[in-house]
Amino acid sequence: MHDMMGTGGPHILAIANQKGGVGKTTTAINLAAALVELGARVLLVDLDPQGNASTGLGFSPTDRKKTTYDLLLDEVPLVEAAVTTEFSGLFLCPSSADLSSADIQLVSNEKRSFLLHDALREPRVETLDLDFILIDCPPSLSLLTVNAMVASHAVLVPLQAEFFALEGLSQLMLTIREVRRGANPGLRIEGVVLTMVDGRNRLSQQVEHDARSTLGDLVFKTMIPRNVRLSEAPSYAQPVLSYDSASKGSEAYRALAIEVLLRHPLRSRFSEETV
Numbered sequence: 001m002h003d004m005m006g007t008g009g010p011h012i013l014a015i016a017n018q019k020g021g022v023g024k025t026t027t028a029i030n031l032a033a034a035l036v037e038l039g040a041r042v043l044l045v046d047l048d049p050q051g052n053a054s055t056g057l058g059f060s061p062t063d064r065k066k067t068t069y070d071l072l073l074d075e076v077p078l079v080e081a082a083v084t085t086e087f088s089g090l091f092l093c094p095s096s097a098d099l100s101s102a103d104i105q106l107v108s109n110e111k112r113s114f115l116l117h118d119a120l121r122e123p124r125v126e127t128l129d130l131d132f133i134l135i136d137c138p139p140s141l142s143l144l145t146v147n148a149m150v151a152s153h154a155v156l157v158p159l160q161a162e163f164f165a166l167e168g169l170s171q172l173m174l175t176i177r178e179v180r181r182g183a184n185p186g187l188r189i190e191g192v193v194l195t196m197v198d199g200r201n202r203l204s205q206q207v208e209h210d211a212r213s214t215l216g217d218l219v220f221k222t223m224i225p226r227n228v229r230l231s232e233a234p235s236y237a238q239p240v241l242s243y244d245s246a247s248k249g250s251e252a253y254r255a256l257a258i259e260v261l262l263r264h265p266l267r268s269r270f271s272e273e274t275v
């Protein structure tokens with residue numbers, strides 16, 4: 001049946017928060033790129049009909065042949081939908097606008113929350129030799145986000161350092177709990193990463209304080225600063241790590257990648273050699 005923990009396959013992370021504009025896509029692209037820089041092979045699955053992750057990596061809607069829509073609704077295998085990017089070691093499964101109708105189309109499908117789960121475990125995915133799969137979720141707690149949570153080992157939550165930041169979290173946690181009760185009992189919370197932090201701003205400091213006192217170790221030590229290079233990079237179709245390698249944004253995502261890697265050492269390349 002459904003092998004939730006996989007058997008030594010890639011570590012699968014859903015990057016989720018039902019609020020829009022909190023840094024999900026920015027985190028998905030740049031955490032993926034930073035993990036690749038550290039030697040990992042990473043697949044980014046764009047599960048947002050808006051397709052910002054796809055565009056941000058240089059795939060405009062007309063460049064996209066097979067998409068996550070085909071993956072979920074037409075049983076196109078991942079090995080056919082995934083494309084290589086200019087960032088060697090980084091693969092992308094692009095999304096398309098028709099993904100926005102997936103919720104409605106899937107209402108009568110019995111396996112509807114397991115579609116992404118099953119697609120990511122299709123046997124030929126092994127040939128990609130992936131260490132990580134990051135799923136960029138849409139800004140909702142829709143069936144698409146539930147698919148991501150059912151498919152994942154853990155959820156990584158970007159939290160924008162702004163007023164009311166923590167309010168939306170309880171709804172997200174409720175959804176995680178529901179998924180645990182049903183389809184994916186092993187689902188963990190990878191961590192919460194504070195984004196668009198302005199260290200000099202009292203509000204940012206307050207949000208950090210509140211997040212750390214409420215969520216404790218779930219909050220990553222690394223915080224992503226507000227950095228204009230991060231917002232410019234997508235229009236150059238690049239992760240910030242290649243657009244401006246020395247920027248504060250690049251440094252922050254490298255630090256976040258190291259925190260993630262410390263929890264999940266690279267299985268295929270380093271771990272076997274160094275143990």
Ligand code: ADP
Binds near residue numbers: 023027052197224227
């Ligand atoms: P989401 O995917 O959650 O909707 P995005 O990652 O698309 O959020 O970010 C929303 C907007 O904020 C985008 O224009 C993005 O470029 C910008 N942005 C994200 N993170 C930062 C940051 N740390 N500093 C500056 N701008 C950022």
Ligand code: MG
Binds near residue numbers: 024026
């Ligand atoms: Mg997004």
